Amino acid sequence: MASCPVVLRARGLSRWARCQAGPSLLRPAGQASWVPARMETTVTLEPAGRSLWDEPVRIRAWGLSPGQRVTLRASLRDEKDALFRAHARYCADAGGRLDLARSPALGGSFAGLEPMGLLWALEPEKPMLRLVKRDVQKPFVVELEVLDGHDPEPGHPLGRAVHERHFLGPGVRREPVRAGRVRGTLFLPPGPGPFPGIVDIFGAGGGLLEYRASLLAGKGFAVLALAYYHYEDLPKGMDSLHLEYFEEAVDYLLKYPQVKGPGVGLLGISKGGDLCLSMASFLKNITATAIINGSLVNVGGALHYKGMTLPPAPVNPSRFKVTKDGFVDIVDVLNCPLKEEDQKSIIPVERTESALLFLVGQDDHNWKSEFYAREISKRLEACGKKLEVICYPDTGHYIEPPYFPMCRASLHSLVGKPVIWGGEAKAHAKAQEDAWKQIQTFFRKYLGGT
Known part of the structure; x- marks a missing residue:
């Protein structure tokens, strides 16, 4: 599979920027004001774009605020349109970066250092369902979102990536x-x-x-x-x-x-x-x-x-x-x-x-x-x-x-x-x-x- 990272970006004020921006807009007449620039969060998965189901992927995000609290959410739909989801809470490092291979989850569907937890922890929206691949000629499509904040109500999306998980390897x-x-x-x-x-x-x-x-x-x-x-x-x-x-x-x-x-x-x-x-x-x-x-x-x-x-x-x-x-x-x-x-x-x-x-x-x-x-x-x-x-x-x-x-x-x-x-x-x-x-x-x- 390809090895270059896939990059998708979503623009929006970070949680920190929104907190700082509010009061500065209520300024006395004639006084100069400063509004923080919109933060850009980049989400990457390697291998890029697609991988085999039994291959690990590396999930990273950057462009966050230092120590920013975020929630990562993964979802996919099976061939009968049943929804499976998982989520976990994280904090960015001092450089505003997040690497699931190095950053432990603070709770959610799992906790601790689990680089592939967002896949193995997927749970069906409706009970009594088992995730089964029926047509191996088509991939499962996994959607990954980075949301601002933690539970119970994480905020708006900061970044998003879509990744295909295939079952037929090259040349098979x-x-x-x-x-x-x-x-x-x-x-x-x-x-x-x-x-x-x-x-x-x-x-x-x-x-x-x-x-x-x-x-x-x-x-x-x-x-x-x-x-x-x-x-x-x-x-x-x-x-x-x-x-x-x-x-x-x-x-x-x-x-x-x-x-x-x-x-x-x-x-x-x-x-x-x-x-x-x-x-x-x-x-x-x-x-x-x-x-x-x-x-x-x-x-x-x-x-x-x-x-x-x-x-x-x-x-x-x-x-x-x-x-x-x-x-x-x-x-x-x-x-x-x-x-x-x-x-x-x-x-x-x-x-x-x-x-x-x-x-x-x-x-x-x-x-x-x-x-x-x-x-x-x-x-x-x-x-x-x-x-x-x-x-x-x-x-x-x-x-x-x-x-x-x-x-x-x-x-x-x-x-x-x-x-x-x-x-x-x-x-x-x-x-x-x-x-x-x-x-x-x-x-x-x-x-x-x-």
Whole structure:
């Protein structure tokens, strides 16, 4: 991306200038007067104008009064026109400058030194919404404003900048996939390849989400974002899934001319995580599997493969808990520890030959991801195999690429009600930055690539 700063200016009296200007206008007749010049506030973001969503940006402002109190406000609208906002209070330095990499926030949506806080702290204007990118060919447009003063009523705008946050890096190619039964989108890095291949699978919401795959392709991987239900001519529900479909997707990726073998990687979150664990346990040519808040048991619907069936783990609705905000907490609806009734739903991880990485949010309220990671570790150690586990304190269920805001609560497609996902916003944001690096390091280690 370009590296020159974008500069937008807004003219207006500073808070200090307005305070000083008032009395000087009430002068005796014939007496000379002096009115301060209008202050000019310059706002810059680097990289300029546009950047990739998972890239940090540097936000600065100058032309303020020494020590001037200002409020910075960020906003964006998703593709359904839902508004997300964040704000933080700051004070300019002695030179009238503000640099979010050096200036701590004094409160607002977050506090402390958080250069990217205005993005990861975005919250929906309406509750129960999760920020999701549906069309990666178009950017999110972030508007940044510098307002005079602090809460409860910051004053007029002093400066404004608009920044595009993209999901397709320079030279990344997007190719829709309609091959046999396979439905998805393949993202290829720039250049001739061949590239290490990864199949990317999301959770129980269904449809096709491409934003994680598109960003990962910019890191040198050929990534197939795979749909598996509620998309085009695929099944409308997930009551009955067949592993042969996922096997066909792996074969498609391995046969693609710009994908190198001999195996592929798998990346899954939530329900996509237990699907990836099942793929790694039953299918061939799986070299590395990274799972974000997955489970050891098959959930949601029956999984079939060559005459074998894993029934869904039993759910106990009586363990639903309602929070004071009226949301549902479902963390206890599955059995932890596992009981006799769960045995037929356990994924036989002992069969896998794949390297395994588990990323765990320790405040996951979808289910007890840390418990499942421990159980999988025990089973693998018993047969001389290892599982790499990275746990993140105060981190919830949806561990996304960096700078996506934490989703506090949203509608659960299987529960049919709004549920809480867990996590504390600042800790969750830090976890996402680290997890994104860990995923890339893991796949480079086992799949190759640069």
